[in-house]
Amino acid sequence: xxxxxxxxxxxxxxxxxxxxxxxxxxxxxxxxxxxxxxxxxxxxxxxxxxxxxxxxxxxxxxxxxxxxxxxxxxxxxxxxxxxxxxxxxxxxxxxxxxxxxxxxxxxxxxxxxxxxxxxxxxxxxxxxxxxxxxxxxxxxxxxxxxxxxxxxxxxxxxxxxxxxxxxxxxxxxxxxxxxxxxxxxxxxxxxxxxxxxxxxxxxxxxxxxxxxxxxxxxxxxxxxxxxxxxxxxxxxxxxxxxxx
Amino acid sequence: xxxxxxxxxxxxxxxxxxxxxxxxxxxxxxxxxxxxxxxxxxxxxxxxxxxxxxxxxxxxxxxxxxxxxxxxxxxxxxxxxxxxxxxxxxxxxxxxxxxxxxxxxxxxxxxxxxxxxxxxxxxxxxxxxxxxxxxxxxxxxxxxxxxxxxxxxxxxxxxxxxxxxxxxxxxxxxxxxxxxxxxxxxxxxxxxxxxxxxxxxxxxxxxxxxxxxxxxxxxxxxxxxxxxxxxxxxxxxxxxxxxx
Numbered sequence: 001x002x003x004x005x006x007x008x009x010x011x012x013x014x015x016x017x018x019x020x021x022x023x024x025x026x027x028x029x030x031x032x033x034x035x036x037x038x039x040x041x042x043x044x045x046x047x048x049x050x051x052x053x054x055x056x057x058x059x060x061x062x063x064x065x066x067x068x069x070x071x072x073x074x075x076x077x078x079x080x081x082x083x084x085x086x087x088x089x090x091x092x093x094x095x096x097x098x099x100x101x102x103x104x105x106x107x108x109x110x111x112x113x114x115x116x117x118x119x120x121x122x123x124x125x126x127x128x129x130x131x132x133x134x135x136x137x138x139x140x141x142x143x144x145x146x147x148x149x150x151x152x153x154x155x156x157x158x159x160x161x162x163x164x165x166x167x168x169x170x171x172x173x174x175x176x177x178x179x180x181x182x183x184x185x186x187x188x189x190x191x192x193x194x195x196x197x198x199x200x201x202x203x204x205x206x207x208x209x210x211x212x213x214x215x216x217x218x219x220x221x222x223x224x225x226x227x228x229x230x231x232x233x234x235x236x237x238x239x240x241x242x243x244x
Numbered sequence: 245x246x247x248x249x250x251x252x253x254x255x256x257x258x259x260x261x262x263x264x265x266x267x268x269x270x271x272x273x274x275x276x277x278x279x280x281x282x283x284x285x286x287x288x289x290x291x292x293x294x295x296x297x298x299x300x301x302x303x304x305x306x307x308x309x310x311x312x313x314x315x316x317x318x319x320x321x322x323x324x325x326x327x328x329x330x331x332x333x334x335x336x337x338x339x340x341x342x343x344x345x346x347x348x349x350x351x352x353x354x355x356x357x358x359x360x361x362x363x364x365x366x367x368x369x370x371x372x373x374x375x376x377x378x379x380x381x382x383x384x385x386x387x388x389x390x391x392x393x394x395x396x397x398x399x400x401x402x403x404x405x406x407x408x409x410x411x412x413x414x415x416x417x418x419x420x421x422x423x424x425x426x427x428x429x430x431x432x433x434x435x436x437x438x439x440x441x442x443x444x445x446x447x448x449x450x451x452x453x454x455x456x457x458x459x460x461x462x463x464x465x466x467x468x469x470x471x472x473x474x475x476x477x478x479x480x481x482x483x484x485x486x487x488x
Contacts, residue, residue: 200485
């Protein structure tokens with residue numbers, strides 16, 4: 001196995017396309033990749049995944065995305081924990097979820113140029129998917145495996161968070177998804193309902209589950225640490241689902 | 245501020261109760277705590293939280309729990325990622341959630357003796373809460389801040405995961421919560437319904453949202469990467485809510 005691995009890497013290094021790829025990664029992460037294959041995998045969307053010959057396992061970036069999502073969540077958690085020593089965990093949870101939500105990650109991924117690197121089946125319509133944000137999470141997973149925790153943390157904080165987020169804006173950003181839906185419904189002659197369908201936990205650990213119904217059909221479910229947040233979360237998902 | 249901090253630590257070190265506390269922590273984590281205050285905070289349930297005098301912020305272990313939850317999630321993600329190189333992200337997500345679920349964490353917390361350390365308002369009934377599991381997450385947050393990532397990771401893997409979980413059992417554990425509810429309903433003369441209320445995403449990133457209704461009332465909402473998992477998740481939550 002080692003022999004095959006080495007000759008494969010040797011082969012890849014000579015390929016000019018591969019040289020260009022290495023250079024792109026170096027520009028994005030600020031260091032030469034050690035294990036190119038990790039980064040290649042990070043940019044392989046499931047629509048372009050290949051069956052590995054020896055065990056039939058289909059390799060795509062989804063496993064790396066799982067890992068990178070966890071690394072990103074942790075690094076942001078620590079960053080916010082230290083930056084806001086007098087804010088409670090509800091605030092920290094909310095701000096983190098705004099930072100790592102699908103739209104934000106997709107946007108940042110495009111801004112750092114990941115959209116040029118993702119390999120996918122171009123026949124299909126990936127408009128409005130989370131493909132680039134997912135690739136960014138997978139890239140974080142690859143960086144963590146290739147360069148270790150300290151490097152991955154520094155990448156997240158200095159290359160993503162401080163370069164592409166304005167935290168004050170994130171905190172004050174109150175896009176009112178509920179009113180967005182209400183306007184849409186009025187214009188379109190639909191009946192919209194917002195329901196709190198469940199309350200979980202007690203006191204400080206309370207969680208609310210809200211649903212948005214359009215013409216009595218459940219469109220989305222969301223959660224939050226108060227009723228308003230749960231409704232906003234459900235409304236945001238409804239906006240996505242309804243492509244409003 | 246530094247002066248106050250130092251003299252406070254000096255004062256605490258002389259207190260025999262505090263000595264005992266330090267010893268307990270040392271036994272649990274396998275190293276002398278550097279910053280005692282972090283560990284004290286980790287065991288302060290919100291019911292016993294004190295208002296800090298200088299800014300009115302109520303200090304409890306909830307912020308540390310937020311941080312520790314993220315550290316735990318990441319370490320388990322990496323562990324599973326490496327241990328199961330040919331399992332997909334759905335499997336990894338599912339197994340991780342079984343490891344870090346409320347019941348498992350509570351159980352492990354008791355087994356390592358955290359129930360003797362948690363400070364809470366004993367007047368209230370905390371039966372069936374996640375108090376001990378939450379304290380364990382807060383402890384992980386404290387360890388991370390006190391000793392760094394490598395130490396926290398080692399603690400999670402060697403003191404918690406390999407000592408208190410049988411991964412093969414976790415993987416094969418298919419407690420059928422749906423049939424548990426059905427039996428309960430039949431014995432109690434209730435009508436139970438399991439509904440898939442939403443489907444999110446496409447292909448590999450699909451997520452289903454299920455609900456359990458008892459006598460037409462929504463009892464719980466759950467999610468999963470297929471309909472069966474979503475129903476199981478909703479059923480597990482219903483079992484909790486109904487105290488079955």
